[in-house]
Amino acid sequence: MPGTILIVEDEPKLAGVLNDYLKQAGFETVIVSDGLQVMPQFRRVNPVLILLDLMLPGRDGLEICREIRSFSAVPVIMLTARIEEVDRIIGLELGADDYVCKPYSPREVVTRVKTVLRRSVAHVDSKGHEIALDEATYQIRVREQDVVLTAVEFKLMQLLMSAPGRIYNRQQLMDHIYPDDRIVSDRTIDSHVKKLRRKLAEAASDLELIYSIYGVGYKFEPPDFS
DSSP states (O other): OOOEEEEEOSOHHHHHHHHHHHHHTTOEEEEEOSGGGHHHHHHHHOOSEEEEESSOSSSOHHHHHHHHHTTOOOOEEEEESOOOHHHHHHHHHTTOSEEEESSOOHHHHHHHHHHHHHHHHEEEOTTOOEEEEETTTTEEEETTEEEEOOHHHHHHHHHHHHSTTOOEEHHHHHHHHOTTOOOOOHHHHHHHHHHHHHHHHHHOTTOOOEEEETTTEEEEOOOOOO
């Protein structure tokens, strides 16, 4: 599960404490204190999750969350001193995965990080069968079989699995797996999907996990083992 967490917090002491606790939990961390620097750092480090403060210099956290959600499903946990219900609703409607009010326990934040990541990369049916991603090994587990993926295939599957049923067009997929803005064609995405499907079929030939939506893009549907 461990990967890079982007800590967006303009209070140095809070950011430092979160940084220490997350590193103890095995995560890599990058701290950003200015709202204007969030998107450049996001594209540079490609984090597995963002801890996003709402009150930031330069740019508001809600605006940042809205932009991220326009092209990425990376998990976002909002950190804020705003406790009014309207802010809580607005934050979640913009696509935040969780919401933690200050003051908070850093241990609780780490627990929520792990819970959100686990929820975003694993699906279990009523019979206990699981399809899950392993960030540390770039593998996907299907019916107790580990399938090795390339870095691009892993990022692609991670995005699709993070929002079951959501259709991503090719441009959104390209923005996620190629954050350095390199120029690639639609056929490149189709080729990655084809190879990914082939690997999944080798583990479970009767499962269809990635669906093509003609003229639009692709989506992931949780496995049905019934």
